[in-house]
Amino acid sequence: MKTVHERADIVPLLAEIFRELGYEGTSLSRITQRTGLGKGSLYHFFPGGKEEMANAVLADIDAWFEQAIYRPLRQDDAHQAIAAMWVNVNDYFRSGRRICLVGAFALDDTRERFSAAIGDYFIRWIGALRSALTRAGCSEAQALAEEGVAGIQGALVLARALGDELIFTRSLETLAKRFEAATR
Amino acid sequence: MKTVHERADIVPLLAEIFRELGYEGTSLSRITQRTGLGKGSLYHFFPGGKEEMANAVLADIDAWFEQAIYRPLRQDDAHQAIAAMWVNVNDYFRSGRRICLVGAFALDDTRERFSAAIGDYFIRWIGALRSALTRAGCSEAQALAEEGVAGIQGALVLARALGDELIFTRSLETLAKRFEAATR
């Protein structure tokens, strides 16, 4: 049986592999195993190899955050959008069992390969969050937005390091309370 | 000229290499280049190869944090020890230009190799910080300790992602203010 795929079907699988193994730790043979696709198929979809695969994953992540997080923060009711962010983020990162690929890429040398996409991701997240906080009447919107995004990234590190799923959700709740106190 | 080294001289060099390249991204040839030592010397000091090198680095990091951060938090004046922690952490991570190797290892699959050391690092940091906060009269010491450690890790991610050194120091100052408000 010859299953026919398209690029869009493979990208989410690649995302999970990069998440678990990191960029350097992800080898084409592991990708072959986990996707069930041979190298021929892989290079058919991604002529640029592993780097193009990672770029496709980053673009996919960016698109998801744009529609699910950033746009509501910029356009919708500020209080509602912030509240929805905590819920969506907790869901997206599977209560801390899933990490942020962009954050992980930022930490080591793979940052150099994807610095534009990495910088963009955080600039836009912080910017959108600041926009919502400002509209909600927060006086120190930039600092609080940075604290919120950093808090999420840090909570992911802790959750993975301790193997504790509860700490992620608990951290988000603490952050949410800080935001409520600053916007009432 | 034949320079003679000892293990203790090499570990800090290895630490910087692992920090920049990550565990998987660090190859023996890169280690050879940056340390000036051949593979023979490397395997003389670390018969277990790359994994033993990383374990030595993690032990070195642990020892530094124990004496510079954890012990003061557990034993010294609580307010002073917490204030010193912010200064020492900012210095140790070079205002965000240097990352936390333990946090980086926690994010991807290399966590499995070093899970004991990684878990220990964060458990003891949070525990020591909670001890100081409790002595300082904080009612929600565990939650605030978690928030502080997570905030530091997240600030490192942001600083690297944005290539912005100022954001790290600024984030530490914000966290310090939160701690002061909770312990007065």
Add this chain to the structure above:
DNA sequence: GTCTATACAGTGATAGAC
């Protein structure tokens, strides 16, 4: 202790048959 030489599995990548 440090080096060179070497083993050999695994790497990213390409070519071509189907």
Add this chain to the structure above:
DNA sequence: GTCTATCACTGTATAGAC
């Protein structure tokens, strides 16, 4: 589109001379 075969290269690790 998918596969298999194959490429040149780099990976970790070892052995042995000095």
